[in-house]
Amino acid sequence: MDDAHLQQESRHRADKELVMEIVNVTKSLPLGREKVEILKGISFQVHRGEFVSIVGPSGSGKSTLLGILAGLDTPSSGRVLIDGTDITHMTESKLAAVRNSKIGVVFQAYNLIATLTAQENVEVPLYVGKHVGSPSARAKELLALVGLSHRLSHRPNQLSGGEQQRVAIARALATDPAFVIADEPTGNLDANNGEHILQLISQLRDQTGKTFIIATHDPIIAAQADRAIRIVDGRIAEIVARDGADLSK
Numbered sequence: 001m002d003d004a005h006l007q008q009e010s011r012h013r014a015d016k017e018l019v020m021e022i023v024n025v026t027k028s029l030p031l032g033r034e035k036v037e038i039l040k041g042i043s044f045q046v047h048r049g050e051f052v053s054i055v056g057p058s059g060s061g062k063s064t065l066l067g068i069l070a071g072l073d074t075p076s077s078g079r080v081l082i083d084g085t086d087i088t089h090m091t092e093s094k095l096a097a098v099r100n101s102k103i104g105v106v107f108q109a110y111n112l113i114a115t116l117t118a119q120e121n122v123e124v125p126l127y128v129g130k131h132v133g134s135p136s137a138r139a140k141e142l143l144a145l146v147g148l149s150h151r152l153s154h155r156p157n158q159l160s161g162g163e164q165q166r167v168a169i170a171r172a173l174a175t176d177p178a179f180v181i182a183d184e185p186t187g188n189l190d191a192n193n194g195e196h197i198l199q200l201i202s203q204l205r206d207q208t209g210k211t212f213i214i215a216t217h218d219p220i221i222a223a224q225a226d227r228a229i230r231i232v233d234g235r236i237a238e239i240v241a242r243d244g245a246d247l248s249k
Contacts, residue, residue, distance in 0.1 A: 016047035018084070019178050019211050020069070025078035027064050038064045039075070040234040046179065046213060051205050053222040054215045056231035063183065065231065066215045070181045071099045083178050100129045104172030106182035110164040112156040112171075118143060118163075119152040122171045131175055142170035145207070146200060162193035166200065173204070179211035186218055198224060 027039040038061045046052055056062045067073035068080060071087055079088045082102050087095060099105075112121045122139035131138075143149060146166040156164055165185060172180045185201070186194030198221055205212055214221060222228040227247060230237045239247040 016049065018045055019048045019082070020046040020213075021079075021081040022069070023079040023081070025065070025068060025075040025080065027061070027068065027073070028076045038234055039068075042078070042231075042234075042236060044229060044236065044239065046211060048178075048211055049205065049209045050227065051202070051212045051225045052214070053225035053228045054213065054231060055217070055219075055222045055228055056237075060231045061234040062215050062231050066181060066183055066213075069213060070103055070105050071095050072105075097129060100125060101175055102178045104175065104177040104180040106165070106168050106172045106180060106185050108184040108187040110156070110161075110168045110188075112164055112167060114156050117153050117155055118148060118159065118167045118170075121156070121167055122174055125171060125174045129175075138174060139170070142173055143167070145173075145204065146170045160193070161189050162196055165189065165193075165197055169197075169200065169204070173208070173210065177210075179213055182212065182214045184216055184218075185214060186216070186221065194218070195220075 022042055022044050025039055025042045026037070028035045028037045030036075042065060054062055054065065064073065068075050071082075075088065079086055081087070082098060085098065087098055090098065113124065116124070119136070119139045122142055123135040126135035126138060140149070140152065143152060146169055148163060148166055148170070151159060151163060151167075156167070159167065169180075169185075172182075182201070186197050189197060201212055201214070202224065204210060214225065216222060223242070226242055228240045230240070241247055
């Protein structure tokens, strides 16, 4: 998307607070003597409280983009701003602090710590950096929010896949981040559990006002989002609103 489109998109949602801005992000990796261009100038904005899906075929650059948004990877060029702060060239220590306070991440494979209970898994991010209140109380509150008050003392191997993903979502919310990024959050679940997770994300967005950015192959999730950003061959092919309006023109 060029600068004109970026400005148009900004005007379209000018009444909402900006939580993330991606400006002409590129990413290339060496392959022998050549360079493989994975992202080729990605620009878009995300406003507080939005539910945005990032969709695209395998190899489109979707996962690479998600890693950059999460502060887990750096672009070759361009800028990433989180709550107005440019994280593109931050030192690892400062970036780690931003990840802990501003960014919640939900992985397809849950990534829970096997030896810890559900409550302890949610508490983990709260022992890094400074956070208000008791980690125990915050974990219990969030597990109640995702419907798992009865599973506080259960370890991951005692939970279903859907329950593990609920714990992972609660953990992502623990530090009250500016937004939550989810990478194929229903990818390891059957259709029924996947639908439950989608409903949960929608409910949490409504209840908490939290911003969700979800990478998915699932057209049902993409259709539920306020906007679907479709990536093809490292570029934004289109941005479509829930009502079908093309926002990329």
